[in-house]
Amino acid sequence: MSSTEATHQNRRGFFVRITQALGALIAGGLGVPAIVYLFTPPKTRASGAWVDAADLTQLKLRTPEEVTFRRVRMDGWKIITEKSTAWVVKLNEGEVVAYTPQCTHLGCAYHWEETKGEFLCPCHTSNFSLDGKVLNGPAPRPLDRYQVKVQGTRIMIGPQQPPQKGA
């Protein structure tokens, strides 16, 4: 290889490398903000407000009540007030839980079977016990719960708890 040919090859290599490097920088300059933009949740996390949902004195021990409450939350750029329901159970004195109203299988609304003493989902016949555990059926995990705190005689419902693992 003659020396002029070598310089030619060098220059060629330089042009290729600079094209690749700058191309990568531009792709990063556009790609990284786009990924951050698409995957970072919005800054105002509008969950966490506690809602007064039920009266403790009206609740019978180990008898679930379906309660309705209004909750304010962010839906994208909108602040919406939506109606939610929860199944509230006084498991024993001092322990109140609230289940989200959807079956953990595919999100159907379940109901309380008074006679059997268990929650039944009509879609694929998942059954849950009073404390939310899966008795049988395709449901992959126990009923999801809301955070609950008792203030005096009022039952306050907070944001949803992270789902429990396993049945």
Add this chain to the structure above:
Amino acid sequence: MRIVDSTLEWLEDRTGAPSAIQHFLNEEIPASAGWHQVFGSIAMFLFMNQAFTGIMLALNYAATPGEAYNSLRYIMSELTGGALIRGLHHWGASMMVIVVVLHMVQVFLWGAYKKPREATWMVGVVLLLLTLAYALTGYLLPWDNRAYWGTVVTTQIAASAPGAGPYVLRLMGAENGVGVVTFARFYAVHVLVLPPLTMLLMFLHVYLVRRHGVAPAPGDELKPKQKFYPRQVAKDTMAIFAAFAILFSLAVIARAPLGRLADPTDLSYIPRPEWYFLFLFQLLKYFEGPLEILASVVLPTIGIGLLFALPFLDRAPIVRVTKRTMAFVTVILAGVIWGGLTMAAMRSTPPEASAADNAGPSEWRELSPEELAGVGYFQAEKCGSCHAIGLADEGKPAPNLGAGGAGRDAAWMIAHFKQPSSMVPGSQMPAISLSDSQLNALAAFLLKLTPQNAMKLQDVPAFALQGALLYQKNRCSMCHVVNGVGQKTGPPLNGLGHRRKAEWVMQHFLDPQKLSAGSTMPPYKFSAKENEAITNYLMALP
């Protein structure tokens, strides 16, 4: 790397793509090709940037008036990187216009539009018009005052076109003024009509460049040709990178404007078009009455017609760029006229007007001075260290006041402020030592709280708080109305920024009769700092 080789081989065999790319990259270009020919590539890159950032914006954008504004505001303030993406799109649009014009100027100076490249040039002129159509339609999409009033002017100009006017107006969905139909049409054109059209014409444009080859300088024909790749590709990439670096910095440093929500009743708003249309705006001022149509329709049409016809008007053979004196004179002349008109238009923009739009949206502008003063007391008394007023509880010990002060009335609140435990047995809250009227203001503010405005009220600028406190203290509302609250003895103070200069307002406080004879307003001996705060507050009122 056998897997790469065999994949390439497979692709070559089944599609022929690798050799097609090779063929494209190995195009022979004249020995004289170089830095002056990078603008076309930059324009193409900027188009891709607009497409990419446009798609990103569309993923979080509601294309209806009102909602459009809210969603854009959400993109810019709630989403990480949202302001940057919008900045890249907003400033990218301006840059696109600049680069497309530079590309045209280069082709014009070098005479590259001459035979056989007339069609390439004409397709290019259509691409310029498409670029301007993007700018025009995109201008409405933020749906702020600037967008709304700018588009009102655009549609009025279109309506004045002889003969075609009413039809163009109908096509724009603007016969009854700019509204939801106009918005839908502009959005559809911006994202559905223009992009495929641009891509088609860009393809045609590049195809024509390839068909006739890059224009050589005279005397270049006999020199050995160079290949497009890698030398010219590297130069193009470096130029693209420089453009991208400028654009990115601009998007980081300068926030893309988002003014107040479009208000069709705000007659004090002075619309201004985007800077590259300012020369047309200024031109309109010189032609009044029946002559107006000259500037709005006739002259632009002639200008576009001349651009189209250029290759047929100048049929002389290609000469060296250094010998094209007439071309240089033409470009300089056009530049001076454009620059002069633009400068004149910018100089005639009242600074207060533009400041009021750029200040952007803020909930506090909609509060009455009493309520705004309440925000001041809320902050001064550090209520926020125990009470949350947004949607989230943030783990604060005291109740969230985010929904009208937790459902209490003003009398309850005032009693609670004075002696907290009288209303809430066992309350740990310290008593607030403010006067009755101050406590009233605090209660008025808390009653005004909704989950919607609560979190936005947390960043009220200091001057507005201080101004509102002074307004409250001096009982200005005994004579003036702000945001619908107050007596009507004196003039209402909303929109003051559009009527008076800050200097005037400050002087007026000190000696009202000197500036408005017969005024019954007493003088207010504010300190310089106080005067500045209350004046800035009043000037910022919508």
